Amino acid sequence: MATHKLLLLPGDGIGPEVMAQVETVVSWFEKRGLAGFAIEKGLVGGCAYDAHKQAISEGDMKLAQDADAVLFGAVGGPKWADVPYQHRPEAGLLRLRKDLGLFANLRPAICYPALASASSLKPEVVEGLDILIVRELTGGVYFGEPKEIVTLEDGSKRGVDTQVYTTPEIDRICRVAFELARTRRNKVSSAEKHNVMKTGVLWKQTVTALHAKDYSDVELEHVLADNCAMQLVRWPKQYDVIVTDNLFGDILSDVAAMLTGSLGMLPSASLGAEDAATGKRKALYEPVHGSAPDIAGKGLANPIAMIGSFAMALRYSFGAIEAADRLEGAIADVLGSGTRTKDIAAPGTNAVSTSEMGAAIVKALEARG
Ligand code: IPM
Ligand code: MG
Numbered sequence: 001m002a003t004h005k006l007l008l009l010p011g012d013g014i015g016p017e018v019m020a021q022v023e024t025v026v027s028w029f030e031k032r033g034l035a036g037f038a039i040e041k042g043l044v045g046g047c048a049y050d051a052h053k054q055a056i057s058e059g060d061m062k063l064a065q066d067a068d069a070v071l072f073g074a075v076g077g078p079k080w081a082d083v084p085y086q087h088r089p090e091a092g093l094l095r096l097r098k099d100l101g102l103f104a105n106l107r108p109a110i111c112y113p114a115l116a117s118a119s120s121l122k123p124e125v126v127e128g129l130d131i132l133i134v135r136e137l138t139g140g141v142y143f144g145e146p147k148e149i150v151t152l153e154d155g156s157k158r159g160v161d162t163q164v165y166t167t168p169e170i171d172r173i174c175r176v177a178f179e180l181a182r183t184r185r186n187k188v189s190s191a192e193k194h195n196v197m198k199t200g201v202l203w204k205q206t207v208t209a210l211h212a213k214d215y216s217d218v219e220l221e222h223v224l225a226d227n228c229a230m231q232l233v234r235w236p237k238q239y240d241v242i243v244t245d246n247l248f249g250d251i252l253s254d255v256a257a258m259l260t261g262s263l264g265m266l267p268s269a270s271l272g273a274e275d276a277a278t279g280k281r282k283a284l285y286e287p288v289h290g291s292a293p294d295i296a297g298k299g300l301a302n303p304i305a306m307i308g309s310f311a312m313a314l315r316y317s318f319g320a321i322e323a324a325d326r327l328e329g330a331i332a333d334v335l336g337s338g339t340r341t342k343d344i345a346a347p348g349t350n351a352v353s354t355s356e357m358g359a360a361i362v363k364a365l366e367a368r369g
Helices: 015-031 046-052 058-066 089-099 113-118 167-182 198-214 225-234 246-259 304-316 321-336 354-367
Strands: 003-011 036-041 069-074 104-110 130-136 144-151 157-162 187-192 219-224 241-244 267-274 281-287
Touching: 003 015, 003 058, 003 089, 015 036, 015 069, 015 304, 015 354, 046 089, 058 089, 069 089, 069 304, 089 281, 104 167, 104 246, 113 321, 130 167, 130 246, 167 187, 167 198, 167 241, 187 198, 187 225, 187 246, 198 219, 219 225, 225 241, 225 246, 241 246, 267 304, 281 304, 304 321, 304 354, 321 354
Parallel strands: 003 036, 003 069, 069 281, 130 241, 187 219, 187 241
Antiparallel strands: 104 130, 104 267, 144 157, 267 281
16 A cells, blocks of 8 residues: 655644544544555644744755645734744745645535535525636746835835736646546636736637647636626536636635635645656645634634545545545535534534534544445
C-alpha cells in the first residue's frame, strides 16, 4: 500500500477544530488498511506569526514542497489585525499558493438534497445543484505588480493593485475547466469583464481560441462576471463549470457556497501543473470558509468542508477514487439522517457539535462496509 505524504496546516480560529475531525477520518482509513499516510503538522497564519514572526516558516514551506498534499484549515483573526501587512495571516496562504504554483482552484458547490431548505434561496432553485467554479489562483490582481500605496506630492495617497494576465496563464486554467467539463455536463461558462477590462478582452479571446482548437466538443459560453453573480442567485442550475480569474473567482465562489446552505459545507482543491517526470501535481486542499474567530473553540464549527477537502485529496492527489466516493457518500448519509451542526440546523432544532459531526461521519464510513 502506498504511503501518502500529508502535511496538515490547521491554522487559526476554527481551523484546528475542524482539522481534528479530519484526523479521526484519516485514522479510520488507516485502521481499515484502506490507505497509508505519513503525516506532518505545521503552523500557518496567525499562530505561525506568534511562533516565528512570519505567516509560514521556511521549514513548513519545505514540508509543503515535499508533501503529496497539503491540508489547510483556515487563517486569520482579530488578534493579528495589526501585524505588519507582509506578515498578516493571509500571507501564509498566498505564499503557499504562489510558491507551490497552485494555479487551479476547484470550488465545487453541491447542494445536498437534505439541505435544500437551509439555503437562503427557494429550495427549487438550489435542490440538486452541482456546479464547479474553476478559479485562477496565482495571477491577476492578487499578485500583479505594482501593488503599493504611494504618497503623492500634495500629501494625498494613491493605492494601486495591478490586474494582469498573460495568454499562457489564461490558457492553462481554461484547459483545466474544459477537461473537467468533459467529465461532467460538458459546459463551460467563462466569466470576465471584457466590457471594461483589457484582461477581460484577452481572457475572452484566449478561451475562444483554445475552445476552437482543442475543445470544440464542449459547450462554451461567455458571461460578464457581474451578470454571472446575478445569474447565480437567479437560476444557478444553468451552470456546470464556471471558469474565471482570481478576484472574480473569490467573489463568485462565496456566492456559490451560500447557495448550498452554508459556507461550512464546501471543500476546495488547489492544484499545480503536472510534473512531466513524475506525473504528480502539487496540491493543497482547504475549506472555502474562513477561520470564524467568533465561534472558535466552542465546538460549533461544521467540519464537513474540511472533511470534504480531504475527500478531494483522496480523489485528486492519491487516486483513491473508491475511498473518496465512500467518504463523500458517508457525508451525504449523515446529512440524510438529519444530523446537523448549528449552521445548517433549522431554527429551533437540535444541533450536534463539531466532534459529534466528525464521529457521525466515521460511523457512516463504517456502516458502508
Ligand atoms: C479564499 C479567501 C482568500 C482569498 C483570503 C483568505 C486571502 O477569501 O480562499 O477565498 O481571497 O483568496
Ligand atoms: Mg474568498
